[in-house]
Amino acid sequence: MVWKILALLLLAAPASAQPIVQPLAAPLQGPSANLGGLPLPAPMLPALAGPSATLAAPGTIAPSLLLPVPATVRPRLEVAAEALPQAPVLKAAPSATAAPAIGGPSKKETPPVLTTLDALAEGLTPARGERPSGEAGLSLGRAFDGGAAPVVSELPESAAWSLPDGGPLLRREPAGREYGGRRYVDFLNATALRLPVPGRAGRDFLWVRAIREGYTTRVAADGGVANEGYYSDTLLFKLKPDGGTEFIERTLESDPEYWTLLEDARVSSFRMRGRDPRTGKFRTEEVHLLGFTAYARHGGMDERTSRNAFVRLRVGADGVPRPERDEHGGLLIFFLSPEPVRLPGDGPARYASVDAKNGIVLTDARGRLRMHTRHRYQSGDPRLPEGFRPADYAEQSFPLNERFLQENTDWTALMAQSAQRETLRSDGLQEHYPKSALWPGSGKGHGPGAQPVRIQRRGSRLFVSEGWGRPWFDAGELSGPARAYLPDRGTRFLGFDHEIRFLDAAGKRKRVYTLAVKLWDQDLERIVGYHADAVQPQADYETWNPGVPDLWHVYPTGRIVLPDGRVDTYEGSADSNVVRRRWDLPRLLDEMASRARAVTP
Secondary structure, rough: HHHHHHHHOOOOOOHHHHHHHHHHOOOOOOOOOEEOOOOOOOOOOOHHOOOHHOEEEOOOEOOOOOOOOOOOOOEEEEHHHHHOOOOOOOOOOOOOOOOOOOOOOOOOOOOOOEEEOOOOHHHOOOOOOOOOOOHHHHHHHHHHOOOOOOOOOOOOOOOOEEEOOOOOEEOOOOOOOOEEEEEEEEEEEEEEEEEOOOOOOOOOEEEEEEEOOOOEEEOOOOOOEEEEEEEEEEEEEEEOOOOOEEEEEEEEOOOOHHHHEEEEEEEEEEEEEOOOOOOOOEEEEEEEEEEEEEEEEOOOOOOEEEEEEEEEEEEEOOOOEEEEEEOOEEEEEEOOOOOOEEEOOOOOOEEEEOEEEEEEEEEEOOOOEEEEEEOOOOOOOOOOOOOOOOOOOEEEEEOOOOOHOOOOOOOOOHOOOHHHHHEHHHHHHOOOOOHHOOOOOOOOOEEEEOOOOEEEEOOEEEEEEOOOOOOOEEEEEOOOHHHOOOOOOOEEEEEEEEEEEEEEEOOOOOOOOEEEEEEEOOOOOEEEEEEEEEEOOOOHHHHOOOOOEEOOOOEEEEEEEEOOOEEEEEEEEEOOEEEEEOOOHHHHHHHHHHHOOOOOO
């Protein structure tokens, strides 16, 4: 039966797509491993030394062993046949159906029948990828969007931003674009760092998550999406003075053969106080960290879990910040999140794990280290305090010290403080999208985005800074409501973060991310102001990605403070573009003060 299905796949697929499935029909000669549907002979891969081989050693990750996917391999897209009744149907049960990330049920329980769109509209495949046009394109567009315009929040968007690039800074490359000998299609979730240059504005660097070409997409009848071969790397670019980008190198590489995916980098840049190990005297030091989600096997588990991983950036003689590596080229990684713990009992091993993402390290108004993160705990984890009820989504603010940045710290003591470390819970966050548009049974999620900026009111003027010990910049005149909103000479922090919910768009389930602005107290422990849905996905580049068609998406992960006091945020949009958004902080704070969007988690 399996060979009959493979034969049908080969006959039904267009010639341009056959390299994706053709190798599967060939008999394998001896042991092999599979990379994105392409079998690789065993001698091309090193022997695995058990489940712990994901990490070469504590604090390091083995150099990537991935081979470039051939340029002939292009992404293909499949959509539920119910949406295209006139289409020739290729029946094949999906290997996995996307489930709501926040616990929402599927409206249709029967497995969807899938059809390939390659045979219908070549212009819709992610290999080419622009939104279709004309009569055929209209019907295909309904397969994803249900013919519906993007749903918006009941709250108005902020008017305190502009787009200096007039649109995305980096756009999706439907035909793929080569960087460092590998081709990529989608560019998203960028983070940024400005290095000071005496007498100049500074040198700006951008780390961008880039999706390799060759992945496939399956769309269920309810609009849920499952991707296969969806692997990403992190590319480093230099921002040119004219606004363009210059590729430098590939900084992080995912390694699916080792079950290691490194995703969604975030820069944490701060000045830290500590004791010099040579002299014993206190000193201050500039620290730049590149944090990311390490989706891999941790703590002896066979399944992959997510942890917040960091590597320190060092500026080389050429002025480029690069991650620290050991003598073998492995990244010197340390983790700032709990690893899974094995639960007691006989029989098969059971574990309690923490879904940890969005980690940011920063300093408060007095220079003390803290970490903002989003931990999703499991009920029954023995490290949690007695009586603590985990929320579906929650954010935390943990105190750190220099030792945390030098070794993989035991998080048992910090998890025991979970109740007092939470800053925001999904069950305490109001939803402002229309109730009639929400997917039945779904909840709401949220998490940290870019590293917050430090702000201070001095009389009627607002000043902004990268953080403790960094210079202040005059951001402009504050309105009366904004002056009343901020204490004079009191320090606050502004964070650019995200929310997520599921919407029903003409019967299709959509994941909808919006940008939310948080105002923090001077200790970075308490949220004192909140601007929900400050940016909502509405533009084409925020609501259309043929490779991930269930996503409307604005997702901030980086920021830079400009000398004129404005702030640039760097965002992913629709998991396919990078957008630079420029913020007028006095106007933003006036909006927050006038609308009084305060939350009490």
